[in-house]
Amino acid sequence: NVLRLGNVVPDFTADTTMGPIKWHEWIDGCWAILFSHPADFTPVCTTEIGRMSLKYQYLADKGVKVAALSCNELGEHQAWLDDVVAHCENKITVDFPIIADPTREIAVAYGMIDPELKDAEGLPLTCRSVFIVGPDKKLKLSLNYPASVGRNMDEIVRVVDALLLSAEKSVATPANWPNNHADQGMKGWVFLLPTVTKEDATAYFPEHKTCQVPSGKEYLRLTPVESAAVVPEASAAAE
Template identity: 40%
Template sequence: MVLLGDTVPEFKADSTIGPIDSFHKFCEGKWTMLFSHPSDFTPVCTSELGAAAKLQGEFSKRGIQLVALSCNDLDSHKQWVKDIEGSMSDGRRIEYPIIADPDRSIAKQWGMLDPDEKHPAGSSFAARCVFIVGPDKTLKLSILMLRPLLRVIESLQLAAKYPVATPADWRQGQEVMISPRISNEEANKLFPKGYRTIQVKSGKAYIRKTPVPDDESPAPKGGDATCGA
């Protein structure tokens, strides 16, 4: 099982765009989203990979490279891609790799196997997992759904670059919160767009909101995408 902050497991594998000789080299210096699926030629998985194909451009804008994994061999993947592109991707080509893991060795390394879902032959399927790997090859996020990923990634990237946090239900363009570790004096220097303090019943001035920082903001690295503690 890979834990948050761990360096992700190294592996090499065949994929639909060619061999990946080192997953660490594949990830190095880039944000990577690895998402797994139980099996080829299944309806939900087909729709999910089609949805990912539609969003390739949006992920690319945010500097995210996609890579999928399913516990089937490469020939199966290549046939499956034809189905996905023909029915679920609105005509968009799948440009991201789909990793072949027929012996489930990668799924085991990453803790993807679902103990409650079994193949007719008795082996476990891979669960629907999503892993966000940072440029330093460490695990930043793992979830079991493929939904608000763009928002989560934007939040992680902001927190990696600036001492801010994103509030619940945050969307791109909305205000973010300044980390409570930053004094008002520092905030005045680091956030040239200014900030506002939310009045709360306790009287404590710990909720400070500011427009989303940009490249002109001199804010140092540091922050927390969830709580800003």
């Protein structure tokens, strides 16, 4: 199975630590994050669930749903969560569901299986995948990290902020945003989409600045994020 940006993500039903879930129905027009871990009762995964818990309220406040997944049984998930909370010095609560996928049905449908990773019975396990899904149920961004490398939940929050911003306004976020263009006095500014015409740029982004480059092309147009606007005619294109 292949899952590419722009594809509608597969639907499924499953048991979770917060009750049964029907995935598409549960997304319900929101942004959603589905992230897999190799196995319960393993160290890196424990810290990942803990770190995501620290970010959960921020994401929920933005209307973003979160669900974790591994190939463990539901009972293992439930017992493991006590360890996760304890390892975080009992300072967190895990307020998002963890999906049980012991049949590997979802893992296979999403291509999350790591062929080099097996459990004690020789059954395949999931790698550290992240699927960020839009309200249209299409895949917007994906990550695949191996079992040995824990993900960076700050980066996941950063890309969610960027995805939401570019979905709402006619802008795209520079590399390392919001830590960009500080040297030029434009820290955190964002680019106008190339599809915004010169006339619309002037009308909709009165504060924007165009950076001059040797080609003479005027594509490096930056605006403060606070005054980012939506231009009805500007659709997504190469950015």
